[in-house]
Amino acid sequence: MNHMYETALLAPARMAKADAAAIKAGISSLELMRAAGLAVAQAVSRHWPRGAVVVLCGPGNNGGDGFVAAEQLRQWGWPVRLGLLGERSALKGDAAHYAKRFQGRIEAFGPQLLKDATVVVDALFGAGLSKALEGPAREMVQAVRDSRLPVCAVDVPTGLDGATGQALGDTYIRADHTVTFFRKKPGHVLMPGRAWCGAVEVADIGIAASVLGDVGLDACENAPVLWSDVYPWPQLDGHKYHRGHVLVVGGESMTGAARLSAMAAARVGAGLVTVAAPEPVWPIYAAALTSVMVHSLSDAEGLDTLLADTRMNAIVVGPGAGASEATRQHVLAALATRRATVLDADAITAFAPEPASLFRAIRGPCILTPHEGEFARLFGQVPGDKLWRARQAASISGAVVVIKGADTVVAAPDGRAVINSNAPAWLATGGSGDVLSGLIAGLLAQGMAPFDATSAAVWLHGEAAQAFGPGLIAEDLPTLIPSVLRALYESVCQIRAL
Ligand SMILES: NC(=O)C1=CN([C@@H]2O[C@H](COP(=O)(O)OP(=O)(O)OC[C@H]3O[C@@H](n4cnc5c(N)ncnc54)[C@H](O)[C@@H]3O)[C@@H](O)[C@H]2O)[C@H](O)CC1
Numbered sequence: 001m002n003h004m005y006e007t008a009l010l011a012p013a014r015m016a017k018a019d020a021a022a023i024k025a026g027i028s029s030l031e032l033m034r035a036a037g038l039a040v041a042q043a044v045s046r047h048w049p050r051g052a053v054v055v056l057c058g059p060g061n062n063g064g065d066g067f068v069a070a071e072q073l074r075q076w077g078w079p080v081r082l083g084l085l086g087e088r089s090a091l092k093g094d095a096a097h098y099a100k101r102f103q104g105r106i107e108a109f110g111p112q113l114l115k116d117a118t119v120v121v122d123a124l125f126g127a128g129l130s131k132a133l134e135g136p137a138r139e140m141v142q143a144v145r146d147s148r149l150p151v152c153a154v155d156v157p158t159g160l161d162g163a164t165g166q167a168l169g170d171t172y173i174r175a176d177h178t179v180t181f182f183r184k185k186p187g188h189v190l191m192p193g194r195a196w197c198g199a200v201e202v203a204d205i206g207i208a209a210s211v212l213g214d215v216g217l218d219a220c221e222n223a224p225v226l227w228s229d230v231y232p233w234p235q236l237d238g239h240k241y242h243r244g245h246v247l248v249v250g251g252e253s254m255t256g257a258a259r260l261s262a263m264a265a266a267r268v269g270a271g272l273v274t275v276a277a278p279e280p281v282w283p284i285y286a287a288a289l290t291s292v293m294v295h296s297l298s299d300a301e302g303l304d305t306l307l308a309d310t311r312m313n314a315i316v317v318g319p320g321a322g323a324s325e326a327t328r329q330h331v332l333a334a335l336a337t338r339r340a341t342v343l344d345a346d347a348i349t350a351f352a353p354e355p356a357s358l359f360r361a362i363r364g365p366c367i368l369t370p371h372e373g374e375f376a377r378l379f380g381q382v383p384g385d386k387l388w389r390a391r392q393a394a395s396i397s398g399a400v401v402v403i404k405g406a407d408t409v410v411a412a413p414d415g416r417a418v419i420n421s422n423a424p425a426w427l428a429t430g431g432s433g434d435v436l437s438g439l440i441a442g443l444l445a446q447g448m449a450p451f452d453a454t455s456a457a458v459w460l461h462g463e464a465a466q467a468f469g470p471g472l473i474a475e476d477l478p479t480l481i482p483s484v485l486r487a488l489y490e491s492v493c494q495i496r497a498l
């Protein structure tokens with residue numbers, strides 16, 4: 001199977017096409033709904049002790065899944081209460097079919113349903129939500145929130161746009177657990193949606209992955225399966241020069257940033273790492289680094305002179321650099337080599353007055369790693385969700401663009417995109433971006449292609465932060481990379497041995 005199919009993300013419109021393709025291939029829509037509802041009932045019984053469950057059903061197929069789940073839980077002996085938004089006579093198709101088969105009582109829709117409940121199943125709106133919640137639906141969502149009851153959401157928490165991860169109005173369900181079907185949607189991994197879904201479970205409802213061949217996908221959730229085949233594990237007959245040489249251009253006042261970047265490049269396996277340190281602060285870099293080489297860069301010697309050594313095959317500019325003319329010149333010198341170049345932090349900000357001059361200079365493999373503020377400085381206020389904005393920026397700049405955050409998006413100029421979902425909150429700490437730029441460069445130096453190297457680096461970064469947990473500071477990250485790599489290596493070997 002195409003690896004991209006495994007972690008494919010499908011926005012609601014595309015999911016509807018996948019449904020239609022599966023139905024055309026022979027599975028009935030009733031079977032799909034039956035499987036979906038059953039998966040919800042199983043999730044509820046697995047995650048909560050048997051208790052008073054309230055199933056809130058909406059007027060569409062999301063509500064239909066709710067009827068199936070309610071009947072199944074009832075048959076398993078759960079005390080079930082069910083509230084339907086709208087008239088039962090207004091239900092259509094599969095939802096009407098399963099409403100008829102529900103053996104319990106359909107109660108009046110209102111917050112009184114929540115009294116004495118122990119868990120709520122949110123089957124109000126799913127993929128079909130198209131506008132802000134109003135009236136009784138809005139009141140109920142507010143009541144569920146106020147009740148602080150645990151919630152299992154069907155497909156997506158009501159109020160959330162599955163395509164963008166944004167709320168369509170001013171209120172939404174915050175779920176503890178979300179059961180979605182076939183594949184996740186971008187809204188499950190993009191913020192704030194990722195935070196509202198709780199744990200997301202993907203249930204197999206009988207749709208074959210092969211439908212994606214025709215239906216396509218909107219992006220992928222970042223995972224090793226996407227790039228582990230091309231991960232540059234060192235070879236026994238290798239040489240340090242086979243593992244590349246990273247050059248990190250160091251700054252004058254914030255010397256820690258380039259050092260973090262250099263250490264990360266080394267830990268992720270670059271054969272050699274050099275920091276080009278401004279002459280006045282050379283001793284600071286030299287005293288702090290051991291295996292990383294430090295080259296004193298005088299004003300008179302341009303970066304291009306140093307880059308005459310063509311073994312330096314990946315360059316980082318930006319961490320702690322200062323948004324200065326010197327930084328601009330360093331960026332242009334690096335890009336002129338057409339070697340793989342990572343531009344972070346001040347290397348991005350330095351081009352804020354004239355972004356087009358940067359885009360013109362990008363002719364070879366280049367990765368831009370802005371956070372939201374730096375992104376806006378370079379690309380302005382691009383409307384749309386983060387996935388769309390990253391794709392637009394990659395297309396405009398010709399670079400792989402990483403928009404950092406809890407839901408880091410990596411997009412390539414050719415349209416490929418991944419959304420990363422393993423970053424814990426601990427990663428929001430000073431210097432973690434510097435480490436990321438070094439990880440990317442370290443993988444580029446070892447010959448990984450820009451989009452793969454960046455996806456892998458973002459994932460390793462998230463794993464390292466998870467491994468450490470609370471109290472993490474950026475210095476910890478490079479030292480955590482070896483154990484993360486070991487676990488990855490072992491899992492990849494196991495998969496190959498199967
Ligand atoms: N493969 C799958 O993913 C399957 C998913 N299933 C479930 O089906 C829903 C999607 O069902 P759909 O009927 O298209 O949409 P909803 O139930 O979410 O919405 C119903 C209907 O309501 C109208 N509407 C939209 N927004 C509002 C609003 N704010 N206020 C009032 N009314 C609104 C609109 O007309 C919608 O169409 C999916 O999420 C899964 O749960 C299948 O069961 C199996 C296959």
Ligand SMILES: [K+]
Pocket residue numbers: 062122123124125126153154155156157158
């Ligand atoms: K829902």
